[in-house]
Amino acid sequence: MEVPLTARLADLARFLPVGDTAFAIEFGARIDPELNARVHRVAALIAAAPPAGVTETVPTFRSLLVHYDPRRGSAAAIQQALATLDLGEETAAGPARVWVLPTLYGGSAGPDLADTAAALGLPPEEVVARHAAGTYRVYMQGFLPGFAYLGDLDPRLDLPRLATPRVRVPPGSVAIAQRMTGVYPLESPGGWRLIGNTPVRFFDAARTPPTLFSPGDGVRFAPVGPEEHAAIRAAVAAGAFEPPREKATAP
Amino acid sequence: MSPTPAGDTSPIPAGGTLRILQPGPQTTVQDLGRFGWQALGVSSCGALDPVALRLANALVGNDESAAALECRLAGPAFEVTGGTARLALGGAEVTIVVEADGASTTYPAWRAFDAPAGAVVRVGALRGSGCAVLAVAGGLPVAPVLGSRATDLKGGFGGHEGRALRAGDTLPFSPASLPGPCLELPEPPSLAFAGTLRVVPGPQAEAFTAEAMATFLSAPYAVTREADRMGMRLAGPALGFVAGADIVSDGIATGSIQVPGSGQPIVLLVDHQTIGGYAKIATVISADLPAAGRLLPGATVRFEAVSVEAAEEARRAQEREITRQIGTLAPVRAAAAIDLAALLERNLVSGVVSAFDD
Incomplete structure (x- = not known):
């Protein structure tokens, strides 16, 4: 099996609806350092270049809650922008x-x-x-x-x-x-x-x-x-x- | 001396205070909320009824996000010192009594009025809503904490000393500029609860049985007495889980409806925790959060499922309506100045109200 060097968000996670001011990006259902490192990595990537309407994100064990302002952006447009987010190479999960x-x-x-x-x-x-x-x-x-x-x-x-x-x-x-x-x-x-x-x-x-x-x-x-x-x-x-x-x- | 009549444009001196004589059940300084720190566990807080806050602020000429006093169940009584305070209450029906120089004048909600230095303002019991917002021209210049003046009761910071007001507190207000004539909202938004809150199912819809979801979207639920700014516990048919109520904790939005093991849903409101470990069956849409915030114990609620797109459109429609409402603000009319509210309360004009509709 070929292991891709980089991964797209949509291949690693699913979007879950949280009303009309937020949605979750869920990477899994377990507590796991590597999964959690991925959550924080995506939070950092979104903070560096937030799609229109995104106001803040909340990293949790295994998912990222993305808050947005429905007056400035829609869940569909933000998710479309994030689906192709290039997560780059997985980095070690150890603390700095x-x-x-x-x-x-x-x-x-x-x-x-x-x-x-x-x-x-x-x-x-x-x-x-x-x-x-x-x-x-x-x-x-x-x-x-x-x-x-x-x-x-x-x-x-x-x-x-x-x-x-x-x-x-x-x-x-x-x-x-x-x-x-x-x-x-x-x-x-x-x-x-x-x-x-x-x-x-x-x-x-x-x-x-x-x-x-x-x-x-x-x-x-x-x-x-x-x-x-x-x-x-x-x-x-x-x-x-x-x-x-x-x-x-x-x- | 009576409060400044409508149309008076005399300048309001700076540097006043509101000295709290009686705080009311829970009066806190709130704005539109503290955003940007939820990743660190800091709740957003802010007004339970943000539409009331925005309209009340507009009535006194403030920026819509200015800090104001949120009252729950009943308002405070306070003395105005050091200058004239222009005030307006939005979000509930109420009778406000202003005592100044031995004279007493009453005002209803949804209009600005001036309380001169030395006046005692008594905000009565709220009707039609569990919460209301009393805005002060110039805002309440308490020190912002992490970008907001909202009180975080759980964290103990923000607002006035991080807590609800007590008798003896003094709050500064800063009437910065000449506010012109007192404004009123000619057609205030209806407070009547239609009985339904719209929700988007999820994020853990799949944690519930199909029967539970069908029950949730059809059965009536009663608001219990366990209701505060963090959330309100409902009582109704218990909702069943596929596996259990516990999930690996994830993020919470205002309006998230979490269901603990009891199967009884809890609607999470502005002071909610940022993360939680119970399955969430649905989220109240943002256009209906003000109505949810206004609910009192004993109210009956049903939930109706809508799509994310429909919820976003409902919010945009609500924003257009708020903009339209603010566009209708006009100087107080003579008819309102004769104090209909007080006359009605004394039952003096019950038979002739229709005459004012002509």
Whole structure:
């Protein structure tokens, strides 16, 4: 079988109607780094040369939502323009940079750590070690401003969400659910299991862009003790802390 | 002293404030929404009834996208200080009382009126809609956040301190230029709900059984009390899934109708999350979103399927109608100045209303 060096959008995805102000470009139905890299690649291509009427796009795990203004363009015309979009060569899905998030695990910072460890049949230290060992991909941001869906979590840590979501999750809570991990950027309701807390700020409406992460970034968690956590929290409040970034190592 | 009569062209001094005496159930600063940041999880927000916002702004001479106060169920009461505020409410029937220097004047919706410094303005209960927009000439110059003045209640930013107004808040207003005579909309848009919201099926139409789609497009659904700016939960025949309600999360548009495991649909409105993990059976078309935003708990809704092309054309037709409406704005007529609304409310002219139609 001949493998094409470049691919047209229409060969890799399908368009799904989302009313008259948006449509989805769906690349698949699963969570997969290469599929997700394709989503972000198409988002970047559209941002570089948006067809008339396109207002913004929202990348998700496996599809791209294209918002448009029906007063300035039609779905049919935009889709026709995008169908022949040349995606170029598929690039490696690995991140260019990796953020390191200092994290205090367990105790009041991670009130679900003990139950989670018990449910997994692992000692809590083992849960922390496995969580901190991973380098995660920013698949997408949403749910809350700056909430990043980070994956994939160690399969040994795969548990469903809490049966009853919390009404209030404190900001900075490091949480896991199924094969994902994430940090709640703001106080909000939430059903993920809270295993730790990071003082890092993920969303600041006064900044442009307002979020810390960009699509395709890598993230890892570095365990810290209560004193270091408190010191970093104070530095963040004083505007004197930027989380360290590492250059990604080749996969 | 009474509010400035129609036709008065005296200049309005700059630098006024609205001091909130009673905020109403949920009054927020809104504009047409915050766009361009949904990829980062920032909701678009903005007025639930954008047509009301645009017409109310036009009534006070503002750009259609200027920030205004969105009221839900009832309006606020506030004191005007530092200058005359020209105001207009659009989107609902209402009685607005302006108390100034011991005199009290009432105004209906869809017309501009002036409230001088020292006046207390009381916006009453809304009728015919769950929401309305009170526009102020010059707009509400709160600091824009990420390109918009809309309040994001969930994110806690934008508008006035990222929250609904409270008693004691003061909002600046900036009457920048001479606005000329007070305008009115001679034929306000009808608020009567036809009972049907048009939808485009999808994006996850195939996640539902054929029977569920047929039910969705024929059965009546009631708006429940669980209704806010994020969305409204409906109650009616449960909708069945081919496999289940959960999907791998994807993007949401305003008007998306998601169906969780209960099978009861939820119409997502302006404060909706940017992504979600429930199958979406259809999307309310943009021309019908203002009507959806106006719905109150207890209302009955049916859904009618249309094509994307028909939905786009309906939106363009609505835009032509808004442009036409704005073109009909005219100085307030003498008949309106005698305050029909207040007379009707006191039931003084119920038998002679037809005389005004001649």
